[in-house]
Amino acid sequence: MSTAHRAYIPTNAHSNQYVLVELKxxxxxxxxxxxxxxxxxxxxxxxxxxxxxxxxxxxxxxxxxxxxxxxxxxxxxxxxxxxxxxxxxxxxxxxxxxxxxxxxxxxxxxxxxxxxxxxxxxxxxxxxxxxxxxxxxxxxxxxxxxxxELKVRDHQHLSYDLFARDKGHKETYAYKLRSLYARYEKRNCDLPQPRSELTYATVALPLSRRLKQNLKLHDHDYGAMYKRIETVFTDVCEKHGIAHRAFVANGKTPLVRNSQVDISEQNSELQKMSFDTTSDDAQQLSFYEDDNLVEAVNFIFVAGQHDCHERGYGRFMNRVHEALKDLTGDIKLRPEHDDLIVRFYQHISYIL
Structure with a gap:
């Protein structure tokens, strides 16, 4: 299990930020x-x-x-x-x-x-x-x-191919991935109290023809295929100490929320899942339908309060990277050919 406090991320990673303000x-x-x-x-x-x-x-x-x-x-x-x-x-x-x-x-x-x-x-x-x-x-x-009341949500994303090095992009940058509040505090950007922070990573894995063959999909038994992926996902998360996680294979867009604010629910397009990030206990959520073949499955890795070391999430993301490499090795992805886009999310919200 990784103990390094910095995560080495390809220099061709893409960064986004947006702020969403809601008035009811x-x-x-x-x-x-x-x-x-x-x-x-x-x-x-x-x-x-x-x-x-x-x-x-x-x-x-x-x-x-x-x-x-x-x-x-x-x-x-x-x-x-x-x-x-x-x-x-x-x-x-x-x-x-x-x-x-x-x-x-x-x-x-x-x-x-x-x-x-x-x-x-x-x-x-x-x-x-x-x-x-x-x-x-x-x-x-x-x-x-x-x-x-105006609800303010600041969202920041860092997206990159886990297999960038295998495709020839060798340059990396060492990120400590400090919490949003710590970064803003250092730059004299004071945020109102109370506020809520949420940090997590997601990966969407396309179910290609080759991957379905690797997973031995027979007679449209999608449930068995999902169960196989879910089992591997659970095993690698437990091996690398990732307590809060979700497996989503129902064709819906995953939304991660704090259980102190929101409950898990879904509609025709969105799958909201809520986690108690203050608890050290394992929390795994799974969403799939045995008779529904989707284009991609989603893996979600949620950081708990205990995952912020020296005010950063570098160690947490190193464990996510190791878990993903074990998972993709098990299902025989080809790093030099297949893309595996990791999205690292940091959210902070408050009422104004």
């Missing part, structure tokens, strides 16, 4: 406007004006009750499904300003989405958060004089 408008709130459309128009104009003042160049006003999901991509795309808004972008180049509104509809949540832009996203994350925080305070001051 009441009927009384909507009644201060002529109509929901008038509400959205006034608030979106205010939002975009304040964003210009703070030089925030990739912002979105969302009033359709769809959950934003953000990913790195070399080209900019925005797709909508029934439950989600999928944003793909490269922070180095892409800027946007959009309002997504459902006509004749009272949104349960009005969301403000801020995507970080520029270079050195992690190094500049505290400065970006400060600018967003300042905007939110000005935005809230312009809202109707009613009891209102």
């Amino acid at each position: 408008p009441s009927d009384e709130f909507y009644q201060t406007f002529k109509s929901p459309e008038a509400c959205y128009d006034k608030l979106s104009r205010l939002f975009f004006r304040l964003a210009e003042d703070e030089s925030l160049s990739n912002v979105h006003f969302i009033a359709n009750d769809k959950l934003p999901v953000v990913r790195y991509h070399s080209e900019y795309y925005c797709f909508q499904t029934q439950k989600q808004m999928l944003f793909f972008y490269n922070p180095k180049y892409h800027e946007a300003q959009n309002a997504f509104i459902k006509p004749d509809y009272k949104a349960r949540k009005i969301r403000l989405l801020f995507l970080a832009t520029g270079s050195d996203i992690r190094a500049n994350s505290a400065q970006f958060h400060r600018r967003v925080h300042r905007l939110i305070k000005h935005f809230k001051a312009e809202l109707p004089d009613l009891p209102l």
Whole structure:
């Protein structure tokens, strides 16, 4: 089991950051406007004006009750499904300003989405958060004089191919992967109390034809295949001391939450799973259907409070890497040919 406090991650890793702000408008709130459309128009104009003042160049006003999901991509795309808004972008180049509104509809949540832009996203994350925080305070001051809470969620991602070295990319950078609060504190970015932090890693493993052959899939017995993968996943997690984990093979997008705030639930597209990160006890969640063949299975590794050493998660991610290498060796992935994208997530949230 790894005891090193720094994780060596390929230098071609991609970094993303976004802040999502949620307002739950009441009927009384909507009644201060002529109509929901008038509400959205006034608030979106205010939002975009304040964003210009703070030089925030990739912002979105969302009033359709769809959950934003953000990913790195070399080209900019925005797709909508029934439950989600999928944003793909490269922070180095892409800027946007959009309002997504459902006509004749009272949104349960009005969301403000801020995507970080520029270079050195992690190094500049505290400065970006400060600018967003300042905007939110000005935005809230312009809202109707009613009891209102704005929920602020700061999301940061680091994504990379676990097998980058096997494909010829030898350069790595040693990350301590400090907690968001520790990084912000060092840069004099004070966050309100109470606040909640969540750190985890995910991997989506495509079920290719070759992999299904390796797993000896016969007669459409998908349940046996999932059980085989789940067993290997459980074994490698226990071997490397990863207590909080999940296996998702039901075709839904996994969402990780803190059990002190949210409960595990699902809808047609999303699988929410909640973990008690204050407990050292093993927590494993599994979601799959014996008669449903999905395109990819997801592995989730959640850090507990005990996994933060010297205020960083480098040791935790080293254990995740070792577990994944054992797992992929067991199912005979080819590192020089197959991609295995690891996404390291850090979230912090508070009420303003």
